[in-house]
Amino acid sequence: MKHRQRIRTITLGAIGIALFLALWELIGIRGWAGLTWPPLSTVLAFLFDPSRRPLFLRAMTASFSMIAFGYAIGLVLGLAAAALGHLVPPLRPGLDRLASIIHAIPTIALAPLFIVLLSRELTGMAIAALGVFFVIYVSATSGLAASSAAHRDLFQVFGTSRLTQLRRLDMPAALPALVSGMKYAVPAAFIGAILGEWFGSSRGLGLLMVSAMQNFQIPLLWSAVLIASTASLLIFGLMSLAERLAYERYR
Amino acid sequence: MTKMLKTFVSRYWGVAGVLLFWQAWVTITGVNSIVVPHPIDVARDIVTEPGVYLSNGSQTLFLAALGLVLGMALGTLVAVLAWSSDILSGILTPLGLVFSSVPVVALIPIIARLFGYDVKTVLAIVVIISFFPAFVFTSAGLKTLPAGSDDLFRVFGASRWTRFVRLVLPSAVPNWMIAFRLAAPPAVLSAMVAEFLMGTSGLGYLFRSAASNFQTDRAFGTSVVATIISVICFGLALSAERAVLKRWT
Amino acid sequence: MSLVPAPVTAIHLDHISKSFTLDGGGTIAALGEVTLKIDKGEFVALLGPSGCGKSTILRLVAALEEPSTGAVTIEGRAPVELSRQHRLGVAFQDHALLPWLTIAQNVALPYQLAGKPVDKARVSALIALVGLAGFEAARPKQLSGGMRQRASIARALVLKPDVLLLDEPFGALDAVTRRQMNVELQRIWSEQRITTLLVTHAVDEALFLADRVVVMTGRPGKILKTVEVPFARPRHPDVTREPRFHELVDELTLALEPAGGHG
Ligand SMILES: Nc1ncnc2c1ncn2[C@@H]1O[C@H](COP(=O)(O)OP(=O)(O)OP(=O)(O)O)[C@@H](O)[C@H]1O
Numbered sequence: 001m002k003h004r005q006r007i008r009t010i011t012l013g014a015i016g017i018a019l020f021l022a023l024w025e026l027i028g029i030r031g032w033a034g035l036t037w038p039p040l041s042t043v044l045a046f047l048f049d050p051s052r053r054p055l056f057l058r059a060m061t062a063s064f065s066m067i068a069f070g071y072a073i074g075l076v077l078g079l080a081a082a083a084l085g086h087l088v089p090p091l092r093p094g095l096d097r098l099a100s101i102i103h104a105i106p107t108i109a110l111a112p113l114f115i116v117l118l119s120r121e122l123t124g125m126a127i128a129a130l131g132v133f134f135v136i137y138v139s140a141t142s143g144l145a146a147s148s149a150a151h152r153d154l155f156q157v158f159g160t161s162r163l164t165q166l167r168r169l170d171m172p173a174a175l176p177a178l179v180s181g182m183k184y185a186v187p188a189a190f191i192g193a194i195l196g197e198w199f200g201s202s203r204g205l206g207l208l209m210v211s212a213m214q215n216f217q218i219p220l221l222w223s224a225v226l227i228a229s230t231a232s233l234l235i236f237g238l239m240s241l242a243e244r245l246a247y248e249r250y251r
Numbered sequence: 252m253t254k255m256l257k258t259f260v261s262r263y264w265g266v267a268g269v270l271l272f273w274q275a276w277v278t279i280t281g282v283n284s285i286v287v288p289h290p291i292d293v294a295r296d297i298v299t300e301p302g303v304y305l306s307n308g309s310q311t312l313f314l315a316a317l318g319l320v321l322g323m324a325l326g327t328l329v330a331v332l333a334w335s336s337d338i339l340s341g342i343l344t345p346l347g348l349v350f351s352s353v354p355v356v357a358l359i360p361i362i363a364r365l366f367g368y369d370v371k372t373v374l375a376i377v378v379i380i381s382f383f384p385a386f387v388f389t390s391a392g393l394k395t396l397p398a399g400s401d402d403l404f405r406v407f408g409a410s411r412w413t414r415f416v417r418l419v420l421p422s423a424v425p426n427w428m429i430a431f432r433l434a435a436p437p438a439v440l441s442a443m444v445a446e447f448l449m450g451t452s453g454l455g456y457l458f459r460s461a462a463s464n465f466q467t468d469r470a471f472g473t474s475v476v477a478t479i480i481s482v483i484c485f486g487l488a489l490s491a492e493r494a495v496l497k498r499w500t
Numbered sequence: 501m502s503l504v505p506a507p508v509t510a511i512h513l514d515h516i517s518k519s520f521t522l523d524g525g526g527t528i529a530a531l532g533e534v535t536l537k538i539d540k541g542e543f544v545a546l547l548g549p550s551g552c553g554k555s556t557i558l559r560l561v562a563a564l565e566e567p568s569t570g571a572v573t574i575e576g577r578a579p580v581e582l583s584r585q586h587r588l589g590v591a592f593q594d595h596a597l598l599p600w601l602t603i604a605q606n607v608a609l610p611y612q613l614a615g616k617p618v619d620k621a622r623v624s625a626l627i628a629l630v631g632l633a634g635f636e637a638a639r640p641k642q643l644s645g646g647m648r649q650r651a652s653i654a655r656a657l658v659l660k661p662d663v664l665l666l667d668e669p670f671g672a673l674d675a676v677t678r679r680q681m682n683v684e685l686q687r688i689w690s691e692q693r694i695t696t697l698l699v700t701h702a703v704d705e706a707l708f709l710a711d712r713v714v715v716m717t718g719r720p721g722k723i724l725k726t727v728e729v730p731f732a733r734p735r736h737p738d739v740t741r742e743p744r745f746h747e748l749v750d751e752l753t754l755a756l757e758p759a760g761g762h763g
Pocket residue numbers: 520521522528529530548549550551552553554555556557593
């Protein structure tokens with residue numbers, strides 16, 4: 001019963017994705033959406049043309065390194081802030097406000113600041129770090145609150161120190177929520193890096209997108225977007241697997 | 252009085268700290284003041300030329316709000332359609348998941364090219380960006396019914412329609428409000444980014460023209476106005492969410 | 501020819517069994533062979549250890565589950581027909597109040613589900629009857645567990661059902677309130693003689709309210725013994741002090757013990 005349900009879900013999902021890709025191809029071939037909608041096959045042929053490999057590789061290296069650094073910085077800052085708020089509760093309200101204001105600011109508004117404070121090239125990394133910071137802070141905070149009151153009382157009765165409690169009770173209990181947060185931080189990191197590159201970076205997938213848009217290089221535009229989306233989707237998928245493991249182990 | 256001060260410090264020490272850190276960074280690294288304008292200059296530009304900010308700001312706000320409402324409506328509609336049919340739901344749910352795991356903002360250049368450089372395109376972009384959270388969260392909400400309520404409706408012999416109106420739709424309200432709160436900041440952001448990339452009008456355009464004319468005080472002023480608008484929108488969405496959740500759960 | 505009309509069977513569980521399929525693929529036998537007839541206007545209480553299948557029996561009568569073998573009928577027809585005609589009243593083990601409705605709206609909900617106009621007077625009378633007057637505008641989360649249970653009993657009664665199914669409706673109440681609610685329930689029942697199936701863990705509650713007490717054992721659920729309750733109606737709370745009452749309490753308590761009451 002359960003097994004058949006699973007097969008059904010997977011089949012329908014595959015049909016959905018296949019329909020989406022087929023529609024993409026069909027709209028492009030028939031030209032229903034005009035010249036700016038190329039068929040999927042054209043985009044793929046363009047993308048895998050060996051002569052363009054260096055171009056894409058260079059852009060990918062630039063963007064992905066910014067994404068990775070931004071993700072790492074955001075992760076560390078988010079974790080540190082959440083742990084700080086957890087260990088020193090009076091600091092919590094201030095951290096919460098800071099996080100939600102950072103989230104509410106349109107990152108584009110911070111771009112000029114980052115451009116002067118850091119550099120054009122590092123702006124994407126900084127915006128990615130901010131996006132990741134928010135998601136990680138929120139998920140880690142709610143995860144740290146997830147250990148049950150009964151368990152906390154138990155540890156209190158045993159006279160456990162706050163740090164030990166963090167290590168033995170709160171952190172394991174927070175892990176599933178944190179891994180979910182790390183998953184949702186992936187698209188946030190990509191968005192941040194691409195946005196940053198739109199503000200005058202001289203490299204990266206974001207630059208490819210903007211210049212292709214302005215110069216009507218339609219297949220190049222779609223290729224760059226496809227690369228970024230596929231990469232984000234893949235990492236998101238891997239994170240989903242990690243998430244499932246975490247939930248099985250710690251819930 | 253001291254109590255108010257205490258609450259203020261406890262809530263805003265983080266924000267104040269970041270501002271201080273910023274000031275310290277500028278002082279220590281000695282960044283040229285032509286590159287980073289003084290706060291006074293930025294404020295003066297906003298006060299002396301409020302018209303520029305007001306007209307562009309209200310246009311961006313209008314497009315973001317309208318796009319958000321339309322996108323939420325569309326997302327809810329598709330979620331209800333998917334709810335009504337198992338096959339449709341099986342096909343649409345993974346697509347929704349795929350689109351929420353990719354950087355949708357990266358689609359802006361494509362949409363801009365498809366619809367042409369126009370104000371309407373800005374609106375279309377906000378609608379598309381707001382659509383996905385609305386669809387994903389409403390879909391999940393339509394399926395999380397209060398414990399035991401499904402049995403209750405069956406025992407009392409509720410019709411399919413009654414069940415939908417009185418149980419399924421109300422059950423989705425908390426999730427719908429979460430989607431609304433989550434979609435509000437990206438709506439303002441994507442409107443601005445679209446205006447910035449296409450250079451039509453609005454805050455994004457103001458930002459771009461100021462930057463390319465080296466009017467740094469204007470550029471920073473736009474940042475300030477955009478931040479205020481976005482923070483207010485987020486604050487409103489957040490308090491709406493809290494008010495509804497308080498009544499609803 | 502007898503002058504007493506022959507009792508009419510209202511609920512008939514005819515050699516039913518029920519097994520569930522678990523996620524892992526295994527099956528669990530919740531009910532073995534159970535046969536039970538409940539007459540029209542009769543009040544039957546189900547007693548038994550946790551997990552012996554009491555709620556499952558209730559869910560079968562409410563048409564929320566299908567028996568694996570055997571058949572459940574109400575007045576000779578499938579239970580689902582009764583619920584389609586809105587003639588069933590149910591209070592579940594967990595209250596199942598809708599969080600976004602007030603108490604008054606929750607109690608009035610069955611009218612809306614049946615597509616009937618709301619009888620406001622009846623709603624407020626029932627709310628008063630279960631001791632919730634003054635809480636009409638409150639929301640479920642603002643009430644205690646016991647108050648929520650009482651609201652769900654009011655909701656079960658609001659349509660004047662022909663069959664009433666109660667699953668541990670007083671489980672979260674203190675002894676005093678429970679006694680009060682028992683008296684009220686008996687009064688309501690005496691007025692309408694609704695066919696009632698009550699699941700409970702409290703032996704004295706079963707004896708005070710029911711015409712017949714059915715004791716079950718678990719894994720798979722079976723009927724162990726049936727006890728006719730001899731006390732005349734209306735029953736005054738003082739019956740619980742009679743020696744006969746205590747004898748029956750002892751007898752049923754013994755039957756409930758793991759050994760199976762062969763002592
Ligand atoms: N939907 C289900 N899926 C699998 N097993 C179930 C399901 N419902 C009930 N069971 C199993 O059937 C058995 C009887 O359950 P039931 O809820 O009827 O017990 P109960 O007598 O009402 O117990 P309690 O007094 O604790 O409420 C239990 O072993 C339970 O695990």
